[in-house]
Amino acid sequence: MGFEAPRRLVTALHEKYGETAAAEWLGRLPDLAARLPEEAGLTVERVVAPGGRGSLVLLVREADGTPAALKVAPPFTRPALERDALAHWNGWGAVQLRAEAPEDALVLERLHPEVSLRSLPEAKALLEAAGTVRKLWVEPPAGHGFESLAERTARQAGAMRPHGSDATAGELVASALAAREELLPGTSEELLLHGDFRQGKVLAGDRAPWLAVGPDPLVGERAYDLARLVRDRVEDLVASSAGAPTARRRVNKLADSLDVDRERLRGWTLFRAVEAGTRALAAGRRQEAEWLLEFAGWL
Numbered sequence: 001m002g003f004e005a006p007r008r009l010v011t012a013l014h015e016k017y018g019e020t021a022a023a024e025w026l027g028r029l030p031d032l033a034a035r036l037p038e039e040a041g042l043t044v045e046r047v048v049a050p051g052g053r054g055s056l057v058l059l060v061r062e063a064d065g066t067p068a069a070l071k072v073a074p075p076f077t078r079p080a081l082e083r084d085a086l087a088h089w090n091g092w093g094a095v096q097l098r099a100e101a102p103e104d105a106l107v108l109e110r111l112h113p114e115v116s117l118r119s120l121p122e123a124k125a126l127l128e129a130a131g132t133v134r135k136l137w138v139e140p141p142a143g144h145g146f147e148s149l150a151e152r153t154a155r156q157a158g159a160m161r162p163h164g165s166d167a168t169a170g171e172l173v174a175s176a177l178a179a180r181e182e183l184l185p186g187t188s189e190e191l192l193l194h195g196d197f198r199q200g201k202v203l204a205g206d207r208a209p210w211l212a213v214g215p216d217p218l219v220g221e222r223a224y225d226l227a228r229l230v231r232d233r234v235e236d237l238v239a240s241s242a243g244a245p246t247a248r249r250r251v252n253k254l255a256d257s258l259d260v261d262r263e264r265l266r267g268w269t270l271f272r273a274v275e276a277g278t279r280a281l282a283a284g285r286r287q288e289a290e291w292l293l294e295f296a297g298w299l
Contacts, residue, residue: 005029005056012053015283017076025074029056032072032103039102042070048113052214055079059110067110068098078216079104081146085192085217093135094194094212095205111211117199122233125199126250129229130257132210133197140192140219149187149220152195153180156275163278168289172296176274179267186264189221197225199232223260227268230254231276231295238291244298251299270299 005026013022033056037044042060048069051057055073062068073079083106086097091109098107117125140146157177164173194201195216205211230250237243251269255262277292 006047006049006051008050008053009056013074016053017074021074021076025076029072032056032105033058036072036102036105037070040070040099040105040107042068042107044070051113054214057113059113060107062098062107066098069108069110069113070101071106071108073104073106075104079106081217082106082215084141084144085146085194085215088141088192089136089138091207091211092138093132093208094215095203096207096211108213109205109207111203111205111213113203115204117202117210118233122236125232126229126254128210129197129199129202129232130254132202132212133194133225133229134258136194136197136212136215137191137222137225140190144192144219146192147218149193149218149224150184152218152220153184153224153271156271159282160275160278163281166278166281169274169278169281169293172270172274172293173278176271176296179271183223183264183267183271187221190219191222193218193220193222193225195225196228198228221264222258223255223264224268224272226254226258226260226265227272230265230269231273231292234273234291234295238294243295247295247298266299270296273299 010026037058037060041063045059045061048057048059054077055071058070060068060070086094095111096109098109101107117129120128157180160173160177163169194212195218196214197212201214202210202212237247240246251266252262255265273292273296277289277296280289280292
């Protein structure tokens with residue numbers, strides 16, 4: 001099958017995982033996209049574009065004609081952990097695994113990739129998102145290999161620290177790192193988390209109205225998982241004259257609707273916004289970084 005890898009995927013892999021790793025896998029991608037569907041007994045319809053930032057998604061049909069999706073991911077994005085999380089949820093609030101797939105691929109039920117919660121008005125989108133994410137917060141399977149909240153945020157904090165002397169981000173980095181140090185000792189929940197939950201990760205389905213996709217699973221407290229959702233549509237918040245009070249109200253509303261402590265959600269939202277902002281700075285995405293850091297400053 002002839003195709004060109006979606007530009008969003010190419011850019012994101014280079015930024016997050018480095019030129020060498022990204023280039024090696026992208027060089028193998030044409031062969032994988034041709035070979036893996038055949039090995040899984042699937043017929044390819046088309047590539048989903050612009051697609052995601054960590055994998056290639058192909059719309060396919062199974063041997064009996066059932067529509068499905070084949071997700072082909074680099075090994076360094078840990079697709080096996082995504083498979084384990086999806087298998088544990090077994091379709092409850094999340095896309096369902098359809099069949100065994102070779103190598104680092106997943107065969108998934110077909111959703112509607114062009115329709116995410118971002119297509120809804122903001123208030124409705126947040127309501128549906130809250131209803132979806134609460135389903136995912138379950139006890140992890142015994143003997144799981146998922147990262148802990150402490151492990152993941154330690155890696156993130158390590159990448160943030162060099163920005164501590166940055167004129168733009170320095171004070172916020174210090175506040176975010178302090179928030180992490182304060183929050184971690186009080187973390188008592190050990191639940192399976194999506195890890196990257198936001199409106200764009202919830203797609204329309206046929207089996208259920210909305211289903212989560214693309215987890216980066218870990219085990220920890222709900223407030224960390226919810227924190228990414230708080231800053232959804234950050235560009236709209238920054239453009240609004242009431243952005244700061246709206247952001248603070250969103251923290252309180254989401255915390256109350258899901259029975260999460262407001263201050264813990266505020267602290268993890270600060271940490272995750274600054275972490276994302278410093279990543280954007282490092283990648284040269286200055287406007288995005290400015291949006292995220294301004295948002296973090298409101299908290």
